[in-house]
Amino acid sequence: MMEPVLRIHNLTKHMGSLTPVKGISFNLERGSCTALLGPNGAGKTTTLRMLAGLLSPSQGEIRYGNSGETGADNQRWQKRIGYLPQYPKFYGWMSGLEYLIFSAKLSGLPGKQAKLRSLEVLEMVGLQEAANRRISGYSGGMKQRLGIAQALVHEPEMILLDEPVSALDPIGRREVMDLLDRLRGEVTILFSTHVLHDAEEVCDRMVLMVDGRIAEQGELSELRAKYRQPLLLLEVEPGEREADWLRSLPERHFIEEAEIRNRAARLVVQDMDEARAALVREMADAGIRFQRIEAGASSLEDMFMKVVGA
């Protein structure tokens, strides 16, 4: 077991009459990559802003490191966090290099080191050509990459990225995902996204937030196993008899969950062999004209859609 670098307990934020974050708890281990997954409005941005120190929690606590102290210790930790907001905004009158040097100095790097490190991260995100141009002339993708550069410039131990790939085109998205992949292991990564696929691509853990609460969290591999259930997909020809039969399906004892549409059904079953045999027999007896029968397993995607849709 690795040591946690961040422990969050019962974190809550009230904003006026709203409570965007309702008592969430999780830990981040050193060097791990965790996706904070959830639909828009789940409270991801508010959570990240509290972790970055922009908002103060209404209740609960955030502990950095493993020392268990808060207060002064947290202040010291602030310098070791890199934060990329969803829509990073820069001083348009500065050049990319000037902005990074300014950021690095604010985080406590001495002058010479600030410049060296700024040049290094500019190259890392592929902006070395544009280093001395004013940011006001940068494209959207360049600004996003500058945003990542500023999150890394002070060599943080942990980076918090709010929807780092949502605003990017496929090529930009690919570049950022590759960059995150390279950073894995070196820094602890927590990034929010509303796309499960992004989470599965680089992360080993996920925290699923819905409506301000944690709906599920854990290792991706464990979660995949947990939500793997036998699944039968049926598709039938259009017809009165077929439709009636589909509608009667949820009554069967071996079907745990059924999603019936006009000409198709998606069935979660207890025992695949039993269900398969019974359904095929029924279809033959009743003369159901099927188009397709498919046996498979439900995925994380199904669980995500179900939790998010509910």
Add this chain to the structure above:
Amino acid sequence: MEINWGLIWPIIALQAVLAVTALVSLTKAETEQIRGPKWMWVLIILLGNILGSVAYFIGGRRAS
């Protein structure tokens, strides 16, 4: 009436400096950083005297 041109010239020069600075700033800015069309600001700066340039510096540019 006796006019002391030695004291009047600096005023004209100063007004020119103000207008030229405004025009330089306008030309160097990206089009989307300027509120309204650029040619409109050129007219305001040239015809509006001191207040024209001041209006450009205060209201002509969008923040960042």
Add this chain to the structure above:
Amino acid sequence: MSMFWIHFKKEMLEAARSYKWIWVPAVFLLLGVMQPVMMYYLPDILMMSGDIPPEAAALITVPPPEEILASTLSQFSTIGLLVLVLSAMNTVAGERSNGTAELVLPRISSVLPMMIAKWAAMMSLLILSFVLGYAGSAYYTSQLIGTLEWGPMLGAGAFYIAWLAWIVTLVLPLGAVLRGPAAAFIALGSAAALTMLASLLPSHLQWSPGRLSAIATECLTGGDPSAWAPAVSAVCFMALSTIAATLLLKRRPLLPQA
């Protein structure tokens, strides 16, 4: 201290890149220099226009040098103050409305050095602009009309700077809760209100910093006003404004909808 310098250099660079260091002093210099010139040539111009009977025009004379300088100050109180407040309105409000604060604030453990740097940068521009404009006005006045005494002139200048300074400083706390133009509007409005109240109820508001502009004029025209209370309260006002701005920005670093 080092944090202060990082922020201060950034503020100065921003002012330079947006040409503030040229245009604000230029406006003050123009206002200052044009006032004595206008007042000196006004009788001649009126005489030449011929719309006024010569007997009436003969009554219009060039005022004494002290009054010219005082009228320059009243120019600074309108256009000059407007220019200073409008050029400063986005120092804090802009960081919030543009969203640049979201990247800066997580990096710093204390907002105070940043706020003091913003204040110091504003004051640098204010003092440079005022000194240039005031000196220009005094030079032109002495060339065209007559000599001025140093003592009252310097005293008046110092009180007037204090008056400009506390008003401009108001945009810091106001900008931490409002958008730039609203902050500027309220700063100018409350300055006008305090200055007017001070002249309506002089006995009740001895300490009011709103009196400072009137005190500066009185200094020039030969009075010897007691100005310590308003000067001290102006300094307190500025310190309170800066601290309030720090606390407010820390509480609400972002605009609600952002």
